[in-house]
Amino acid sequence: MPLDATALGNALNEPLTLHSTLCRRDAGAYQQAIQSGDDVVVACTQEKRLFAELGAATEGAVSPIRFVNIRETGGWSRDASQATPKIAALLAAARLPEPEPVSTVTYKSAGRLLIIGPMDQAERAADMVSDVLNVTIFTQGPGLTGASQERRYPVLGGTVTSLTGWLGAFELTWARDNPIDLDLCTRCNACLTVCPDGAIGLDYQVDMARWATLDRNVQQACVNACTVAGAIDFNRPVVTDAEPFDLVLDLRAEPAFAQHAPPQGYFRWDGVSLPTLLKLRDMVGEFDKPKFFDYKQSLCAHSRNEVVGCDACIRICSALAISSDKHRQRIEVNPNLCVGCGACTTACPTGALTYATPRASEQGLNFRTLLSTYTKAGGKDAVLLLHSQEAGRELVDKLGRAAQLKQAHGVPAHVIPAGLWHTASTGIDLWLSAIAFGATQVAVLTTHEEAPQYLDGLQAQMDIAQAILTGLGYAGTHLRLIRADTPAVLDAALQSVAAQRAATPRQPARFAVAKEKRSTLDMAIDHLIQQAPAPEALPEAIALPAGIPGAGSPFGTLNVNKDACTLCLSCVNACPASALGDNAERPQLRFVEKNCVQCGLCATTCPEDAITLVPRLLLTPERKASRVLNEVQPYQCIRCSKPFGTVKAIEAMLGKLSGHAMFQGAALERLKMCGDCRVVDLYTAQNESKITEL
Structure with a gap:
């Protein structure tokens, strides 16, 4: 990689010494560094495991170590000779303090595994995991060969009525509606011998549809053949039963959980892939994950007086982890089902749901550091490329390797990759802040990981943010949603982005992103207004798109039909954001547009249907002032x-x-x-x- 130690040191305000083979020949320099007590940044992720092992073996190693990839993201590109500002930015961001710790969600698994599917496949899967897991099979047909004669695992049969839960807390409910009791069955095959037309399969269950077509005497042949074991009884009453499990392996064509993000601990298997079974084998013990969200009911615009307004978080959640509790005027988030995508926090117009790891303030500091260091190092026209930590990062790495092999252009010099836990975890507040900090564009890379509703939600937010920027006079396209699953597609998309230019504020912002979403939006918009290309030509208001389904635009006003409005003030009582108010001295309906989140509770509550939402961003001082919407005698x-x-x-x-x-x-x-x-x-x-x- 072409690295300029002097230029990087100037950008980072300290001299730098470069080590070209730090993981091999110059390993001693690494060991000295981690003994110093200073923070250590290793600008290579390929040998992360080796560095960790070397650190553990080094006596007196006390320095905190962070890793950052500057190779595939900058050094391996046709633009590598121009990538010094970007590399400086990546190094500066890597030196930021670690995010504050958050509370965790704990799963406990004792290894009780339920396998649902055909007997032959289920037993084959069980054979590969039963040495570490306690396996129970729920038969769903014999499969191609059926069960083995040796009964090695407990087998359940009947009709599955429900499967709920998550890692360590699944519950299977089923009806014992099959005439053959698998606990009593000895697999002697006597019933199969006398049963015509294959009404009994090698999973030792009766196909009741076929059995019903048989002659009455023939129907009893299997019962007579099973006299010793007594496992077959067509008159046995149907009993509903339930049993807990820690893990589920589902081999059926139709999954038990249809949502995009199934519960943790639930696995699908195609009968071939070994990684799935390897993951299962490791799922015994106690596991912690971050609690990804914070919720403040006082800010929530979901419901008032059992009337539902905003439900954007419920609609966009791909894990079905969020539900409505309109009687308590709130939503409920199940932390065990939450997968940490952050889409709910992005869709939330009020900031009642916020992303906790990293927090918005920490992510904002990361963006500001990247962009300010890039500019200080002489970089221009910065594009912030947001990608996920898994599939997105892997795709960026593959593009870098393809560039090194002369098969692709690689990440352009002014495109700065920034990893997120999930691409849906940032939205309009952080995007507009990034533009205020000096980015010309913010591009969000999505892959097969993202649920369809995430893409719709991200695009809806981008449409709103772009409408604001265009309305303020910033020329060009500032927000882009990139969809790619191969290096070639990503390469073409980044070249397209790199070829575009968009206007930025005359001076970059220096504000700190707040924990509160609305506060951050206010600061970003105020800065963009003040630093607009032509502040004297700004319109009075900017019309905005309708916004995210279930929430609408985050900004707007209300039209009140004065002929229909009786000033009953039901809307004032329903408003969760203090946007609507009355006047103790006179019959008035007053409104502060800055506070309105367009949740629609006022319109839904109004008995006269006199209120209409109007998405827009008012640019005059009137936006922050209280004004009269209706007044009567x-x-x-x-x-x-x-x-x-x-x-x-x-x-x-x-x-x-x-x-x-x-x-x-x-x-x-x-x-x-x-x-x-x-x-x-x-x-x-x-x-x-x-x-x-x-």
């Missing part, structure tokens, strides 16, 4: 003249109740009084009635 009590409602609301009530038998004469007149006068009038009328009777 107060209705004054006919007895004391105190205002107690609105003219429109009281007149509407009178019109609806005037024909009712209970609201005639004086009763109807009392509806025109305030609460106090209504009680006094009713009490006076009752006393007058008693005096008249006397």
Whole structure:
């Protein structure tokens, strides 16, 4: 790799010494470094295992060690001679403090494995894992050859009614609806010998559809043949049973879990692939994973008064880990099912759900460090390429190797790869922050890992962010969704990205990304407004796309039909973001547009259907101020003249109740009084009635 130690040292504010074969000939330099106590960054990931072993064998090694790949991402490219600014940026980001630890979710597996499928395949799989796992088979037909004569594993039969749970906590429920009791069956094959038409298979279960077509005497032949064992009884009552398991291996054509991200501990097997069985063998013990999300109910726009508004997180979750609890006005996230994709936090308009590892503030610091170091080192037109830590990183590495072999161009010099746990974990707040920090483009690399709804959600967010940037006068395309599964496709996509240019702020931002999503959005948008190419020509408002299904645009206003609105203020009570309010002095509906998250609870709650959502970004100071959406004449009590409602609301009530038998004469007149006068009038009328009777 062409590395310039002087230029890199200047960008990092310290002198650098380069070691070309640190893992072999210069290993002593590495050992001295990890004995120094200073942070050590190893700019190679190929020999990560070797470095770890060498560190463990080095006496007095105390330095924290971090790894970063500058080879496939920069040094192995046709642009390698121009990649010094990018390499400096990658080295600077690698030196950032480790993210703060987060709480964990613990799984405990004792190795109880359930295999569901044809007997021959199930037994073959069981033979390869039974030395470390406690196997039970649920038969789903004999397969091509059926069960072996030797009964080596417990076998269950019948009809599966449900399979729920996760690693260490699966529960199988099934109906024992087959005439053959597999616990009593000795596999003597006597029933198969006398049964015509193959109604009993080599899984020792009866095909009831075939059996029903047989002559009555023939139907009893298998029962008579099984007299000694007594395993066959067509009159046995159906019993529902349940049993817990730690792991599930599913061999059926139709999986038990249809979602894109099945529960951890659930595996599918094609009957050939060995890696699946190797993973199963390692799934015994106690396992921890990060709790990937934080949830603040006070910010959640999901429901109010059992009316559902925003449900974007529920719709986008590929693991079915999020459910609605509208009675408690919240959502529920099952941490055991959560796979940490972060799509829910990206879709959440309020920041009620936030990504915890790394936090938005930590990810923002990483982006700012990458972009500021790149610029300081002389780099221009930075493109931030966000990719996943697994398939995405592997694809970038393959592209680098292809470039080294002269089979591809490689990662362009101004494209800076940044790894994420999952590509769906960042959204409009961090993307706009990256543009504010000086990136010309943010590209998100997606592979086969991403669920279809993730792609739709990411694209919807990109459409909103791009509409904001275009509306502010920033020319070009700043957000791109790259879909690739091969180095060739990725190479072509990156060359296309590299050929484009997009406008950036006149001065890069230096703000720190906040933990709160809306705060970060406000800072990013404020900076983009202040540093717009032509601030004097900014429009009053920018129209925005509809946004993510279930949530809509994160910004917007409300149109109120003043002829229909009675100012009942149901919408004020429903608003979770304090965007709507009333006036204690006058019948008014007031609105702060900056707070509105377009969740739709106000429109759904309104009994008059008088509210319409309008996605937009208002650029004037009015966005942060309280303004009146509707105001009506107060209705004054006919007895004391105190205002107690609105003219429109009281007149509407009178019109609806005037024909009712209970609201005639004086009763109807009392509806025109305030609460106090209504009680006094009713009490006076009752006393007058008693005096008249006397």
